[in-house]
Amino acid sequence: MTSSLEELLPSTRRALLHRIAVAQSEGRAPSFAAAVQRDGQLVWTGSRTSVDGHAPDADTQYRIGSVTKTFTAVLVMRLRDEGLLDLDDALEKHLPGTGAGEVTVAQLLSHSAGLGAEAPAPWWERTPGSTRPELSDVLGDGTGMHPAGRRHHYSNPGYTLLGSLVEAARGVSWKEALRREILEPLGLSRTTTQPQAPHAAGWAVHPWADVMLPEPAEDLGLMAPAGQLWSTAADLCRFAAFLATGNDLVLGAESVREMRTPSVPAETGEWNGNYGLGLQILRSQGRNLVGHSGSLPGFLAGLWVSVEDGVAAVALANATSGPLTATVAADLVHIVADAEPRIPEPWRPLPEVDQELLALTGPWYWGTYTYGLRLVAEGGLELEPLRGGGRRSRFRAHGKETWIGLDGYYAGETLRVVRRDDGSVSHLDLGSFVFTREPYEPRDAVPGGVDPAGWQGFRF
Structure with a gap:
């Protein structure tokens, strides 16, 4: 039957x-x-x-x-x-x-x-x-x-x-x-x-x-x-x-x-x-x-x-x-x-957006690794590598410019925005890892500092 x-x-x-x-x-x-x-x-x-x-x-x-x-x-x-x-x-x-x-x-x-x-x-x-x-x-x-x-x-x-x-x-x-x-x-x-x-x-x-x-x-x-x-x-x-x-x-x-x-x-x-x-x-x-x-x-x-x-x-x-x-x-x-695979929910735009949060989205660099930061519903964020494998996690909002990791390597870790004295964003701090807008940005708090000579070619 x-x-x-x-x-x-x-x-x-x-x-x-x-x-x-x-x-x-x-x-x-x-x-x-x-x-x-x-x-x-x-x-x-x-x-x-x-x-x-x-x-x-x-x-x-x-x-x-x-x-x-x-x-x-x-x-x-x-x-x-x-x-x-x-x-x-x-x-x-x-x-x-x-x-x-x-x-x-x-x-x-x-x-x-x-x-x-x-x-x-x-x-x-x-x-x-x-x-x-x-x-x-x-x-x-x-x-x-x-x-x-x-x-x-x-x-x-x-x-x-x-x-x-x-x-x-x-x-x-x-x-x-x-x-x-x-x-x-x-x-x-x-x-x-x-x-x-x-x-x-x-x-x-x-x-x-x-x-x-x-x-x-x-x-x-x-x-x-x-x-x-x-x-x-x-x-x-x-x-x-x-x-x-x-x-x-x-x-x-x-x-x-x-x-x-x-x-x-x-x-x-x-x-x-x-x-x-x-x-x-x-x-x-x-x-x-x-x-x-x-x-x-x-x-x-x-x-x-x-x-x-x-x-x-x-x-x-x-x-x-x-x-x-x-x-x-x-x-x-x-x-x-x-x-009969699950039919995904239709994409819909967010009902409203915080412009300061929107400004945080896009590429960020941990050293020379390239990551993308995406804004999702309820002020949440998603961080994922843009090339190859790597650590990806979702984050939920937890106070002003602070998020808590929900899964992956960063589950339970705190992501926070660090600003310069003038109020502009210096970098993102994620469990002490520094994410900058440019790889090894000299103006930012890159651990160990950045060689003042900057990027250079090399002849073998």
Whole structure:
């Protein structure tokens, strides 16, 4: 089954359906559901085979496993934005007595706290959460496996700690905080901690025969913040739109952008993958994708967003292994973005212009390197090299004749205008680098001075 909720080209719709059909068939998934959103709107849904005798649709629930971690991370970032904690705070400051109190909130969010990957035996994903009533039962001896902050080491218990941190700060359960602070504001009515019909059942497919075995669907208890949630392709597309743009009812655009920024060095051999604050980051086919994959016995999930293209995709299956849902979700993004690239916004002139700012535009020189300075909306500036490679950055206005770098090498650095005694512009100072109107202009404050003989020829 497939449906088009907003116009996509027939060839694009067929390519999307073909991709999930191949994934379901080759991955031997009892069912497969997927959806694509573009610029915040659901534009395509598709599914293969059936759930309880009916074709699944974008509102059929599947368990999403570790995609849950991104929801937990948003709750923690809300605490930071409200001033209730700092990401560099030690866990002990807000949640004492865990045995892992020296690690920071940021390290837990980015899986760089050095904690163990899993809870102690028995296999926590297939046993009731009641078997681990205390945080010590979740952590076991899995603390201090690596120096904190030095490397990425994925940790399910780490997100258990973050869920307990949310509960301690809010005075309510993780489930209640999630409902009030994320699910209701974003309209995610089909995202729940327990399955609600219609939902898929989880299955294990025999590796050597086309037969199946039902998987248990356990309540994970304290481990819930690491992987408890059930959701739908439609709800996850709504969540993906939030991850791309933010929503002031939940988390602003700047904080969501912070989540999407790499937090620790990539592992050796994994230069195309990284992790932010509760979000996986992937470089795929020339695109930057952010999102998360998820798995629990009986279920697989994948969610990816290309912020630059305005396209996100979700893929869900009810099988313990087989279909590569994260790969499929990435491929769905590529299919739409390649076949129907984003149409740029029309160029429009600025509604008004500050003549003094306009006078700053044009060529500037750092030594003999040529840069161009461009005026953009709201008094912002863009600096880029005019020849070859080099450092380029965008800047936002920050007071009188002062700007703060937003990206690239100069992110966070201050650009300011330096004037002569007569009020004319001498140069631009950018983190102590001097940009002049002419290369090595003698009248300006060029570090080291300028040879009084000036420019000269040279005979070899």
